[in-house]
Amino acid sequence: MLEEQARSQPATFESAARDPWSWRPLLLAGLGLATGLAVHAIVGDKGPLPLSALQSSAAAFLTVFAGLTVFTLERRRWQWALGFAVAGAAVSALLLYGSGNTDSWSATEAWRTVSLFVAILTAAPLFQTARDEGALRFPYPRVHDHVWTNVVLWCAGWAFVAITFLMTVLLANLFALIGIRFLQRLMGELWFVFALGGASYGAAVGLFREREPVVRIAQRVLAAVLSVLAPVLGAGLLLFLLALPFTGLNALWDATKATTPILLACVIGSLALVNIVIAGEPRDEARNPASRLGAMALGLAVLPLAILAAIATGLRIGQYGFTPERLWGLVFVMLATICGVAYFADLVRGRLAWAERIRPSNLVLLFLVCGTALLLATPLLSFNAISTRDQVARLESGRIKPDKFDWAALAFDFGEPGKVALRKLASDRNEVVASRARQVAGMKDRWEVASFDEKVDREMKMSRQVRLIPADAPLPVALRDAVADNVSCSNDNRCTLLMLPVSNEAMLFRDLCFKPAEQPGRGSGRGTGWTVISDSLDCVAYDRYLLRGDKWAKVGDEKPATDASAKLQRDAGYKAGRIEVRTVQARQVFVGGVPVGDPFE
Secondary structure, eight states: HHHHHHHHOOSGGGGGGOOOOOHHHHHHHHHHHHHHHHHHHOOTTTSOOSOOOHHHHHHHHHHHHHHHHHHHSSSSSSHHHHHHHHHHHHHHHHHHHHHHOOOOOOOOHHHHHHHHHHHHHHHHHHHHHHHHHHOOOOOHHHHHHHHHHHHHOOOOOHHHHHHHHHOOOOOOOOTTTTTTHHHHHHHHOOHHHHHHHHOOOHHHHHHHTTOOOHHHHHHHHHHHHHHHHHHHHHHHHHHHHHHHHHHHHHHHHHTTTTHHHHHHHHHHHHHHHHHHOOOSGGGGGGOHHHHHHHHHHHHHHHHHHHHHHHHHHHHHHHOOOOHHHHHHHHHHHHHHHHHHHHHHHHHHHHHGHHHOOOHHHHHHHHHHHHHHHHHHTTSSSSSSHHHHHHHHHHHHHTTTTTTSOOOOHHHHHHHHHHHHHHHHHHHHOSSHHHHHHHHHHTSSSHHHHHHHHHHHHHHHHHHHEEEEETTTTTOOHHHHHHHHHGGGGGOOEEEEEOOOOSSSEEEEEEEEEEEESSOTOSSSSSSHHHHHHHOOTTTTEEEEEEEEEEEEEEEEOOOOOHHHHHHHHHHHHHTTTTOOOOOOOEEEETTTTEEEEEEEE
């Protein structure tokens, strides 16, 4: 009955331009199988990463060609579909080849790949519409239908792949119960996984495309379910915007560093729900008044949300300068703002008939997104170069100090422009900048830079928080690191480190009851300038460190005497820095030549 209702609907689905093609599922399954095997032959058994520029471009050509063919191939004008698939695959291969080896990719290359994917997704329904029309005409109802049909087919195809793999695993385990492990061994082979995935996805999309009523029903069910969310999200976003004058924008910035992504996610969700409610043409619009009002609220909320995202992005750029990620975020914010302005203008001009104005705007916006994504996928705009120039200018102008500069980002996140700038900074007139640039240039990855930064932080921490006795005693690096890891010297706690003449032993005292007196230039290893701030008898406790091999290990946690007279004498000696180790005679119990218990007088 549902299928009969779907067949009775006006033919805005792509079937209006084609006849049923019973061979298509088999053709697409074969294409998916061949693509899976070919891609495996390129990437090998070691997995998809890392790949050379040639490997990544070849894999991209095959994958994009197969993907576009699966979604756009029709018996009518099949040459158009193959030409579009070849063109899209060729562009993808060229762009991936220009990005170089995948192990040298920065964030920009990853975002370019995302932009390429977006360009392909938005170009496909435009091509499908032109193919159906037989000319460069793009009636919005057809474009809208192709967009949502592709979404349904994409999701349904991957769901079918998941079910196929689950069924195959079940059968493999079932046959293994009787000693037949052939299928189980096949599931362990990467080539079989690629082949099964490609064949099942091609077959799934082909089968669904031959069952137009089922896809049409799935579209309607999805639209009906999601349209219910429009008034919920619309009311929530309006309440959020109305609350901002009372909470202030500072609360918005202070709540999280992910302000812009959250706001952009709300914009994308709003745009999707609006278009689900208004559909492709008036007869398919949601009739529920709540859904229609909710869609209007969402359309009104897009612009203020985009403006808030623009402010958040501008603040981050003003504080920390350009990075590739912030520039990509800026592009997304600009697109969101353009959509917000278009929707707001259409709502003001159209009022209750706003949907009639938004549909043509959507078509223009779709072309804009497609063109922008394709441009950003090319190397014509180098966000790495822009970010490098900005960050280096901030460093050279003194707006950011060398110890606060993100050297790891310059070396490993900004691509080749960052590496070139790092080499130039290595000969900078500022010796601090030049020295740091030379150090980072010789490091292999950002984790090595982070480790070095941690080492520098430890050295600074030691100079601030640890009193060394004698003041001119050499401090081994391994001992410094061991002391820096001691919780007794963490945060603002201060310690006194006594270096013994034997050079393989040290005592770390916890200054639980002492603080440096406010006397400039005093209290650092001079034995003076320290005041008692507590009357506790258990103030001075110490840890004993011994050099074992090339590492310093903590071997004891000692507590001081607790009688009052000893405390007075100890406090005076500690303030004066009179700390020493004496050899004392003691008795101790031995069992079988092994000491047991603590020494005693």
